[in-house]
Amino acid sequence: MRILAIMGGPRKGYGTMIMQQLEYQLKLLQEVEFEYLYLKDLHLEQCRGCHNCFFKGEDKCPVGKDDRDIIFNKIDQADGVIFMAPAYALHIPALMKNFFDRLSYIFHRPCFFGKIAIGVCNCGIADAKKVTNYFNQVASSWGFNFVHRLEIRTMPIEGAETKIVKKIKTTCKVFLEALNGKRYQKPSLGSVLGFKVRKTQHKIARDETNADYKYWFEQGWLEDDKQYYFDTRIGISKRIIAGLLNLFLKPQFKKMFAGDPQHVYNQYLKLESLNFEIIG
Numbered sequence: 001m002r003i004l005a006i007m008g009g010p011r012k013g014y015g016t017m018i019m020q021q022l023e024y025q026l027k028l029l030q031e032v033e034f035e036y037l038y039l040k041d042l043h044l045e046q047c048r049g050c051h052n053c054f055f056k057g058e059d060k061c062p063v064g065k066d067d068r069d070i071i072f073n074k075i076d077q078a079d080g081v082i083f084m085a086p087a088y089a090l091h092i093p094a095l096m097k098n099f100f101d102r103l104s105y106i107f108h109r110p111c112f113f114g115k116i117a118i119g120v121c122n123c124g125i126a127d128a129k130k131v132t133n134y135f136n137q138v139a140s141s142w143g144f145n146f147v148h149r150l151e152i153r154t155m156p157i158e159g160a161e162t163k164i165v166k167k168i169k170t171t172c173k174v175f176l177e178a179l180n181g182k183r184y185q186k187p188s189l190g191s192v193l194g195f196k197v198r199k200t201q202h203k204i205a206r207d208e209t210n211a212d213y214k215y216w217f218e219q220g221w222l223e224d225d226k227q228y229y230f231d232t233r234i235g236i237s238k239r240i241i242a243g244l245l246n247l248f249l250k251p252q253f254k255k256m257f258a259g260d261p262q263h264v265y266n267q268y269l270k271l272e273s274l275n276f277e278i279i280g
């Protein structure tokens, strides 16, 4: 079993102490391979906002060769991923945000199904919930089955360590149970609707030069009977809501992509989708 801990803080501080304790407790329960990936030690350029990764493919990123693909491959080889960061200025540190920005194409082309994720945040006093909530959103959108959030305050309060270790033990139990059990997440209403929106968009646009379209087509997600990214039971109420959303979306997308869909995407890329001059 391979576990990858992605460390998003700019130093080896309390976060490292907590993660080492988590690694120790995990290994008491089960033999696992445990790897630390410190974003601070990697070379990751900032996202330039060109949108090429979405429309043309991640290999068309203008940044060139940095460590982005090393990170991707490490995640790809892991069974379980721990997203960890301290709270900074009410949210995640810039390092971690840039990592998510640079891998944003995975929001459009999710690929980590069958992997388990948890989120850990250490904070001074508050804001850890916001961070782990965000980890949940990111990981779930990327295809992970996100099963647990661990939030820890690092203020010097007497007896804190005992409480922290207790929480970590619970985290390890939940994490291992998920890793050893059924790996696939139960689809939420949000993710069923997200699937429907993208599917409808690509089925109507059918732009074979578009990286998202190609990926969705190759995965078989554009086939009529596909309700979700993987075979699973979708409850009747979710299917009805998705069907209604589809009824609303279809004419919108038809209008948007009437004519040449590639031209619509290119216009967007060239910042020509909005033209305020016509308002005057």
Ligand SMILES: Cc1cc2nc3c(=O)[nH]c(=O)nc-3n(C[C@H](O)[C@H](O)[C@H](O)COP(=O)(O)O)c2cc1C
Binding pocket: 009, 010, 011, 012, 013, 014, 015, 016, 086, 087, 088, 089, 090, 091, 122, 123, 124, 125, 126, 127, 128, 154
């Ligand atoms: C620049 C900076 C911003 C911070 N912002 C917050 C914050 O918004 N909320 C909070 O609860 N703690 C905040 N903290 C405290 C850290 O989250 C806390 O001390 C954490 O345990 C540090 O982790 P580390 O030792 O792994 O770096 C901040 C710390 C720094 C250095």
